[in-house]
Amino acid sequence: MISMIAHKCMQTLVHKSLSDTEKRYCQTEKEALALVWSVERFHFYLFGRYFELITDHRALEVIFAPKSKPCARIERWVLRLQSYKFKVIYRPGKNNIADPLSRLVTTERPQPCFDIGAEIYVNNIAASAAPVAIKLAEIEELSQTDEIICAVKKGLTDNDWEEKAIPLKPFETELCLAGNILLRGVRIVMPEKLRQRTLELAHEGHPGMSKMKQRLRGKVWWPKIDTEVEAYVKKCHGCMMVAAPPAPEPLKRTTLPSEPWQHLAIDYLGPLPSGDYLLVIVDYFSRYKEVEIMRKIDSVETIKRLRRIFALFGYPLSITADNGTQLVSVEFKAFCNETNIHLNSTTPYWSQQNGEVERQNRSLLKVLTISQNQRSDWKSDLQTYLHMYRATPHATTLKTPSELMLGRTIRDKLPNISQPMEQNEELRDRDKESKEKGKQYADEKRHAKPSEIKEGNEPSTQPSTLDEAIAQGPETEAVSEPRPKRNCTKPARYTD
Structure with missing residues (x-):
């Protein structure tokens, strides 16, 4: 039971019983359904106005908020209300007048589906998609107006084969007329307007390509019927879903690049x-x-x-x-x-x-x-x-x-006898020349001289630089006797 309140006075009472499907919704979805249905029910009064939706289900305040992320069903309902300007307000059931009245609804008569328009549309599509059986009277009527069949009739009777009838001329000895219906042996030559419907009837039950051909070959015929059957089966969505996957394309190998890291x-x-x-x-x-x-x-x-x-x-x-x-x-x-x-x-x-x-x-x-x-x-x-x-x-x-x-194999833990790399003499000469120039320049700038230290010489403790001398501190003489300590228990008075 939904109540519409304006200036604190009740204006209208409407109600809706739930269908069998809607009864299986969770409680939050039922409450959201009530809001959506009531707003669309009063579209004439609410569209273009700001209004408030009062509910006793607190969760709807968050669900219908701008930044909410509800489930798919409720999200579709939220999208349906985007053209309205409203605010959802929570009010406890004891203060919500719609709460007690909602318990008085009778459920004896079945109610239509909530989205009745979608149900009617689906039913119409399903009804129109079912092919209707073809009657002989309909074949005879359309054969009289079919250009190809009329041209074949003229060729059979007057031996005057027009360009349209050329594809059927090789079967001249098998063609005959039964009234206005053209036959090839005991098979009916279908008019062009009935060929698509014939394929739809033959494909009822999704028999597959081979069985569909066998089903047609004993009753009807027209030029290139097998090719049209194959094309029809390949376009059938149901057959495509359960058919074996097509054969893969041949592999195309990647050519090896000319250099690494390309x-x-x-x-x-x-x-x-x-x-x-x-x-x-x-x-x-x-x-x-x-x-x-x-x-x-x-x-x-x-x-x-x-x-x-x-x-x-x-x-x-x-x-x-x-x-x-x-x-x-x-x-x-x-x-x-x-x-x-x-x-x-x-x-x-x-x-x-x-x-x-x-x-x-x-x-x-x-x-x-x-x-x-x-x-x-x-x-x-x-x-x-x-x-x-x-x-x-x-x-x-x-x-x-x-x-x-x-350009080299990195070394691992396994023992290996490394093979010497190819020597580049030009590179070695340039390296030696550069190092000699650098040594000569550094020795001249630092005034370097060969050291006189040889193997077996005693190491010298004399500091070589001023910093080392300062770090070592002043030299001290060895003391043969310990120095006496002064008695500090009674210190002397300090005087200027």
């Missing part, structure tokens, strides 16, 4: 049980990867970490990333444009396109799972794995990632 793949792994995320960066050429442990994964923090890594290895030519919000944001695109990096965004929901970094994520997840089961420090285990990975030859390149990336 093309990179990045992705986020997480969240981990600790709440952290891993930013994984993989080089397509060397398979060298960098992993950053992050707590925040917004675009600002991502750019900050990438700047630090790019300061070590330089800017790449391109980056391949998925459609994460931080990787397609305006800030990240501006960063790529600033550094002249081409950003390749993968196809949504198709992680295989970024398969290089996705495969590395699987290996990282394996290491983190082992660390979690063994209850060890996962950050330390992660660094151990990265050290191992960079020093291990890759299965494809047969070279270690560090060798292809840095």
Whole structure:
């Protein structure tokens, strides 16, 4: 029972019984339903005016507030009231006149659904969507006005085949007339206006492509009927939902870049049980990867970490990333444009396109799972794995990632006889010449002289600088006898 009060005088009483569906709403949804229904019931009086909605359900004050986030059903109701200007006020049931009257409603007669307009619309759509059976009289009537069938009739009777009837001329010996209906053997040649409806009738029950063809072949026919059946089944939404997925497209492999750190793949792994995320960066050429442990994964923090890594290895030519919000944001695109990096965004929901970094994520997840089961420090285990990975030859390149990336294989705990690198004599000569010039300049400026100290000489305790002499303090003579102490129990009087 809803009461509308103006100047503290009751004006109108209206009521509404709940339907079977509305009876299953929770109490808060029922109270919200009462507000929405009453406002729309008095739309003629309330629209364009400020009014108050008095309720004995305190939660509605918060639900209908501007910044509330209710459930989906109540949120739709809130949107329906956006065109009104009102305020929800809580009043206890003992002071709310609508509360006792709401208990006197009878529920004998069923009430219509709350959203009656939507129900009527759905029913009309369902009724109009059902195909109606085709009668022979309707086929005969439309055959008389069908241009193709009329042209075929003329070709059969006068042997004058027009251009429209050419597709049916190869079946001339099979075609015949039964009144105004054209037959091919015992099958009816359907007029063009009835072909779509025929397909709808044949697809009732969603028989599939093969059974639908078999169902049609024994009764009706027209040129290219099999092609139209295939197209119709492929467009059926119900069949598409349960059909087997289509065959995948052939793979397109990524060509190997000419140098390391030209093309990179990045992705986020997480969240981990600790709440952290891993930013994984993989080089397509060397398979060298960098992993950053992050707590925040917004675009600002991502750019900050990438700047630090790019300061070590330089800017790449391109980056391949998925459609994460931080990787397609305006800030990240501006960063790529600033550094002249081409950003390749993968196809949504198709992680295989970024398969290089996705495969590395699987290996990282394996290491983190082992660390979690063994209850060890996962950050330390992660660094151990990265050290191992960079020093291990890759299965494809047969070279270690560090060798292809840095020009050398990093040293690990395993014993190894290192092979000397190719000597660059020109580089060695330039280094020696630069060091000799620097030594000569420093020796002349400091007036350096060769030291006279040789192996076996006693070390000297004489301070070499003024600062050392001050630090050592004044020299003291050795005292052979202890100095007598003065008796201070009776100090002498001090006089000027």
